[in-house]
Amino acid sequence: MAMFLVDTNVMLAASAISDLSNVAARAMPREIELRESVYEWLVAFDLSDGRIVLDDVGLVRAEYERNMPYNWREQEYGMQVLQNKIDRMQADHVPIETFEGNGEHIAVLEPAHEAIVTDREDRKWVACALAALILFGESPPIVYGAETDWYIARAQLEVLGICFQPLLPTDWYRVKVDQQ
Template identity: 35%
Template sequence: MKDRYVVDTNVLIAATAAHHTTMRVIDATPVDVELRNVIKDWLVEFESGDVRMLVDSDLKIFDEYNGALNHNDYGRQVVLSKFSTAAVDFLEIEYDENGDGVLSQALSDVVHDRADRKMVATALEAHTQFGEGCIAFASDTDWHEWEAKLLEHSVLLEPIIEEWSRQKHAEKQAR
């Protein structure tokens, strides 16, 4: 595990779906219980370890988490735990007129999911400030599509269920 992560929302949702405290049905990908448990185990390690969470200083990433999770959901509790233990780095990024993270033209041309741009911009700023910027993700296969260009710009990716996500990405590309 690295020292710092931007955590994609899909990680928090899938881990919540797998967590034993979850009392409701959660629509999460993947549906496979074993894969969800791998994601949950990663998040448990992230929460309990000396690992920092990366968010933008305007808290748009935090707002995304809050929009996807209920207060008592495990994924949200992990985020709140990081906040309450001062294990969060707040990074100043720029936003465009739509409220999306501003990226270079080379990255904007590739990162088509505008909601993910704030995460990329935060990881870029983390690299500038700390020498590393990593995005952890589970089920969003777009990250694989953008991987080469992100690596060119020193944004690392950690696909938590890599074999599954690469297979899903390959299937998507074949369509």
């Protein structure tokens, strides 16, 4: 069974292809040809039997909704894909623990894992991957586009059994990391 954790940046980049999208101005990558390759991956995923992994607390969905709010002209493509997966019963909800800090819910990770995943927003993806590893005996890859944090932390997280599927060329990530 093919399962995937689809980072929000993938949903944004794919949505930004539409002229009616409200997220085009802030979606990354900026390069149209790279956005198109992310879009093509998401279309193939949407049409496949692949499953999307979400958390049982709703942190992933809340991030999608926060970043792709309802667009009265045309629902953002990323949200259409999410709804299609849910409607076709191709969504798996995995249990994660959270705590509330400064009015937001944050996924709980072991302290050693928190040291690797310093962005509190990214912790939910790792928590979901680890929960899926326990539940299903495999870690769904975290699919990412313009996210250098995953590129930087990838080797350390792969030791934990977490898989990744970057959608952009390696050189794109190297250049962005060198610019930081």
